[in-house]
Amino acid sequence: MNDQIETLLREHDPASGKMLTTFDRAHILHAAAASRGNARQMKVMVAFATTLLLLIVSAFVLRPQHHDETPRQVQYATPGGTRIVWTLDPKFRM
Amino acid sequence: MKRLLLLLMITIALPLAASDNEAPVAPEATPKASGGANQLFQVILLRGTTTGNSEIVGLPKNAEKAIRDMRDFLPFKSYRLLDSALLRVQDLGKARLSGIPPQQYEVRVAYRAMPNGKLSIWEFKIVAMKLPGATPLPAGVAPEAEHAVIDTSFTVDLGETIVVGSSRLGGEQALIVLFTALPK
Numbered sequence: 001m002n003d004q005i006e007t008l009l010r011e012h013d014p015a016s017g018k019m020l021t022t023f024d025r026a027h028i029l030h031a032a033a034a035s036r037g038n039a040r041q042m043k044v045m046v047a048f049a050t051t052l053l054l055l056i057v058s059a060f061v062l063r064p065q066h067h068d069e070t071p072r073q074v075q076y077a078t079p080g081g082t083r084i085v086w087t088l089d090p091k092f093r094m
Numbered sequence: 095m096k097r098l099l100l101l102l103m104i105t106i107a108l109p110l111a112a113s114d115n116e117a118p119v120a121p122e123a124t125p126k127a128s129g130g131a132n133q134l135f136q137v138i139l140l141r142g143t144t145t146g147n148s149e150i151v152g153l154p155k156n157a158e159k160a161i162r163d164m165r166d167f168l169p170f171k172s173y174r175l176l177d178s179a180l181l182r183v184q185d186l187g188k189a190r191l192s193g194i195p196p197q198q199y200e201v202r203v204a205y206r207a208m209p210n211g212k213l214s215i216w217e218f219k220i221v222a223m224k225l226p227g228a229t230p231l232p233a234g235v236a237p238e239a240e241h242a243v244i245d246t247s248f249t250v251d252l253g254e255t256i257v258v259g260s261s262r263l264g265g266e267q268a269l270i271v272l273f274t275a276l277p278k
Contacts, residue, residue, distance in 0.1 A: 071260075073246060075248065076167075078163040078164060078166070078167055079163075080159070080162070080163035081163070082159070082160045082163035082164055082255065082256075082257060083248070083254075083256050083257070084164055084167065084168075084256075084257045084258075084259070085246050085248050085256060085257070085258045085259075086257075086258075086259050086260070086261075087244055087245075087246065087259070087260040087261075088260075088261065088262070088263045089243075089260055089261070089262065090262060090263070092243070092260055092261055092262045092265060092268075092269075094141070094193060094194055094197065094243075094267060094269060
């Protein structure tokens, strides 16, 4: 079975009978080298973007919290008709 | 010539006489905001707490309905009477109420009657009175400013009881005032 596959692959090899010229080889090696350069550049860009994202998220999470110290007031009526005027005061003390 | 002089005098005198007649009437005294009438208010000071037994202690009968209504809305279990006062107010009035000893509060009420029969309580303040210090303040140290525990405004009908309160969000205790405009 394996022998048949190998035979079939060899019979239908598009590069069969073709010779790699020195020019082609140089061209392929050049393209491979350029591709390696692009990949390295891409890795640097991804690392930079990740760092930037981390910095933005950290700045958002660790931003100073501005607690609202202003009293808030709510007014509402109970179903029984009694109206309530309530002050929610963060600094409330008796 | 005499006629000419007479005509001249009349010409001068007429506008003066007219201006005397049209002299602006002295403005009436500014009417009192409440029409000068007295209004009686009942002020009941309570302390609400989330801890302890579920109880209503020492409340007058007319305040019980307000308490029953508000109990479902407020997280407090216990309502204890701290003090109460009847406040007869003509425009502005104030009274001293006792809180948790030795704390005292001053209730300040300013009102005016509205055309629709309601009363506009345009100032309602509960001010925590500054407790006298055991030791005198050092030179150059200003005493602590008074602070209003409650500072609000609202309208009220005669006979109506308004619940006015203050607490922290999720606080364990609250200062509650049952404020009733007593019918005449």
